[in-house]
Amino acid sequence: MSAETIKATPHDGAACTRCHKADTTHHIRSDKVCQSCFVQYVTTKAIKRMETYRIRGSSYNIPRKLLLPVSFGPSSASLLHILDQHIQGQYNRMNRASYELHVVHINVYVDPVDRKDADELLAKYKSRFPKHTYSIVNLGEALHLDGIDWKALDMEQPTEADRNTDRLLKLLASMSSATSRSDIASTLLARLLVDVANRNGCTGILFGDSTTRLAERTLTETAKGRGFSLPWQVSDGASPYGVDFHYPLRDVLKKEITSFSSLATPAIDGLILLREGSSLVSASSKLTTIDDLMVQYFESVEENYPSIVANVVRTSSKLQSLPNQDTQGCGLCGLPVAKDTDGIHGWGGDQNSDSRSAMEDSHHGILCYGCSRSINS
Amino acid sequence: MARTLCATCKTARALIIRPKNHQKLCKACFIAVFEAEIHHTITTTSLFSPGDRIAIGASGGKDSTVLASVLKTLNERYNYGLNLILLSIDEGIKGYRDDSLETVKRNAVQYDMPLKIVGYDELYGWTMDQVVEVIGKKGNCTYCGVFRRQALDRGAKMLGIKHVVTGHNADDVAETILMNLLRGDLPRLARSTSIVTGDSTSDVRRSKPLKYAYEKEIVLYAHHKKLDYFTTECLYSPEAFRGSARSLIKNLERVRPSAILDVVRSGEDMAKLVPEEVTGISQCKSQKVSLSSADGEEEGSGGCGNTNGRDSGGEMADMEKKLQLDEEASSREVDVTSLASTADGQNHDRIASKSVGRKRDTSRKLVKQTLGTCKRCGYMSSQDICKACTLLEGLNKNRPKMEIVIDVEDEESSTLRRRMEGVTLAAG
Known part of the structure; x- marks a missing residue:
């Protein structure tokens, strides 16, 4: 179970520091609180972030439709649980809700058995939270998105006859490192989500990322040479894709959301696939990715210095995208790339043009530095 | 076993796997490419002008020794027309500088350069050993770093020199970027990536010609050129943030060799995204990225620190404590609402909205810095x-x-x- 629950010492005689009634079972930062105050705390943190979507005044607004991607992990499952209650609360009070959810799962597996499992699990979500619409999309569909520059990726334009799955496997297999594969897979996933949002008439996407996850992302993207993209990766608000991005769990730590997911009533345990702990990740393994390293790193920082984790996110959220710049969209991630800053060559740190391979020089499409790094190494 | 030939000259046997990109090279080609890259950095950033007197901040360690050697080589090869001088700082740490200063003295002879040694005691009235007596072993790196930066400037000024070059390498720069993210220090994040600090109006400019050179390649270069340098780690432990960032950088490099360079690139890009009100620097005159040198511990300092930073968590613990107090103070009003409210949505929204708005205002306040x-x-x-x-x-x-x-x-x-x-x- 989570660190939060282990650390808590139930029935140690101390009363909850918030309600002063029940026994303490959990920690909120340094405070010892009871279970119901803990649940209350996490819920409030998330709902507060949904303020943009509260019902304004008395005039009737058509509820906005928002996309909620679920990975089957504790964060997105908890977010769905919280928002489901939030919407129900609005109905109970006013017989209407300010927003609706479309829940999507992106299937990253290619094995038919895994796909069947995903279908079955999403069906459980549907029966547990029946108010919302649901769909499941395979990651391979990302390959048919408009705006992917196949020439820049040194691949043929896909034809209708191509099987997406094969193509995805081929693209990923062409990359030399585990980091590059996971980088490109998550890039395609983000673009696919935007497409799913557009297709379903959603004006925004609600990501389940916790504080800890956003701190991981800050350093991961930095380490992958994607520092330029941070304003769109960790901040709430408009994205360059024309769809708003929101992170309602941005003020909740990963360990807190993990504890929360085990306390929900009715239980949501059955909806969550827990991943293996990351503490055993070794930096010398060929399969280890930069993402893995950061998960491990922030797991330890979160344990002792939770406020530092939150501070990283606060800091990276202050970065602002540059207005009025001459930009072009990256042929893979689609983010705006300032003129003459594309690719991994031709900047101060690229000093040895002799080491370029002929293939790299033949590219004429625009790729951002991060995508270019993953494609070329 | 078949011999692998050098990827560049295709004739000699490859003996070196370049840490930067895992290219297999012969010794001569490695040395050539290493020097060519530094020449490239110097020329593309117009770092020097003919006739410049340049002080090389020399610690006797690998970075500054390689810097001195490469600058001497390039100065002669490409006729930079530079007047190079070694400038050393004696922090007054017994057993640490004694030997490294001997190394610098030998370097002065080997490279035929004048040498100036400036002591902390002359400049500040305190040796580092005396500082440690008062401060203890934790937290003294701050003193050492701050004092050292000014010491270089003061030493240069004494010599009438307007430009000091230091041996900061790509690993140091990458580490500083991650450290400033961890510390939440945007002003320093914005400044730490530029190759030059200070401009024509400042008394002394600083630059780091090895900014894009990997530490591992610097060690390889020193080894293959048989340079005379001094290996020791500072006796006093590094700050927790830097130590933590350093071990992270080393792990990243293991997983993806380009990661160090990629972090540096991210840092350069992010510097442009730091809002003007934080840096006090307008993007249109970004050449003036400058105010740093006197007041910051923004850079890894040659010869200081090692990878065992994880156990000296004092600095991180202090910051954690401070952040928690800030958080408590700013969330007090919100706590009241969370106690009063229930989980049923709309109710919440109304109560929370006011206080949230106010809270965001305070947490969004940005610290402005101006040069003086x-x-x-x-x-x-x-x-x-x-x-x-x-x-x-x-x-x-x-x-x-x-x-x-x-x-x-x-x-x-x-x-x-x-x-x-x-x-x-x-x-x-």
Whole structure:
């Protein structure tokens, strides 16, 4: 179970520091609180972030439709649980809700058995939270998105006859490192989500990322040479894709959301696939990715210095995208790339043009530095 | 086993796997490419002009020794027309500098360069050993770093030199970027990536020609060129943030060799995204990215620190504590609402909305920094009193047994150096 629950010492005689009634079972930062105050705390943190979507005044607004991607992990499952209650609360009070959810799962597996499992699990979500619409999309569909520059990726334009799955496997297999594969897979996933949002008439996407996850992302993207993209990766608000991005769990730590997911009533345990702990990740393994390293790193920082984790996110959220710049969209991630800053060559740190391979020089499409790094190494 | 040929010359046997990109090279081609890259950095950033007198901040360690050697080579090969001088700082750490200063003295002979050694005791009235006696082993890196930065500037000024080059490498720069993200220090994040700090208006400019060179390649270069350098780690442990960032950088490099360069690139890009109100620097005059050198511990300093930072968590723990207090203070009003409210949505929204709006305002407040000079010692600083003077004030307060007498007969006695000479005399 989570660190939060282990650390808590139930029935140690101390009363909850918030309600002063029940026994303490959990920690909120340094405070010892009871279970119901803990649940209350996490819920409030998330709902507060949904303020943009509260019902304004008395005039009737058509509820906005928002996309909620679920990975089957504790964060997105908890977010769905919280928002489901939030919407129900609005109905109970006013017989209407300010927003609706479309829940999507992106299937990253290619094995038919895994796909069947995903279908079955999403069906459980549907029966547990029946108010919302649901769909499941395979990651391979990302390959048919408009705006992917196949020439820049040194691949043929896909034809209708191509099987997406094969193509995805081929693209990923062409990359030399585990980091590059996971980088490109998550890039395609983000673009696919935007497409799913557009297709379903959603004006925004609600990501389940916790504080800890956003701190991981800050350093991961930095380490992958994607520092330029941070304003769109960790901040709430408009994205360059024309769809708003929101992170309602941005003020909740990963360990807190993990504890929360085990306390929900009715239980949501059955909806969550827990991943293996990351503490055993070794930096010398060929399969280890930069993402893995950061998960491990922030797991330890979160344990002792939770406020530092939150501070990283606060800091990276202050970065602002540059207005009025001459930009072009990256042929893979689609983010705006300032003129003459594309690719991994031709900047101060690229000093040895002799080491370029002929293939790299033949590219004429625009790729951002991060995508270019993953494609070329 | 078949011999692998060098990827560049295709004739000699490959003996070196380049840490930067895992290219297999022969010794001669590695040395050539290493030097060519530094030449490229120097020329594309127009770092020097013919006739410049350049002080090389020399610690006797690998970075500064390689820097001195490469600069000498390039200066002769490409006729930069530079007048190179070695400048060393003696922090006054027994057993640490004694040997490394001997190395620098040999380097001066080997490279036929003049050498100037400046001691902390002359500049500040305190050796590092004395500082550690007062401060303890934790937290003294701050003193050492702040003092060292000014010491280089002061030493250069003494010699009438306007440009100091330091041996900071790509690993140091990458580490600083991650550290500033962890510390939440956007102003320093914005500044730390530029190759030059200071501009034509400052007394002394600083630059790091090895900014894009990997530490591992510097070691390889020193090894294959058989350079005479001194290997030791600073006796005092590094700050937790830097130590933590350093081990992270090493792990990243293992997983993806380009990661160090990629972090540096991210840092350069992110520097442009730091809002103007934070840096006080307008993007259109970004050449003036400058205010740093006097007041910051923004850079990894040659010869200081090692990878065991994880166990010295003092600095991180202090920051955690401070952040928690801030958080508590700013969330107090929100706590009231969370107690009063229920989980049923709309109710919440109304109560929370006011306080949230206010809270965001305070947490979004950005610290503005503007360039000025220290009121006490006159060095470049973003605060009224520069960090060195602030630290010295603290130190001097903690030296109770000593009678502090400041000679006031001299009109120029307001400069820190003279004050400190006064202190030393009185103490002696």
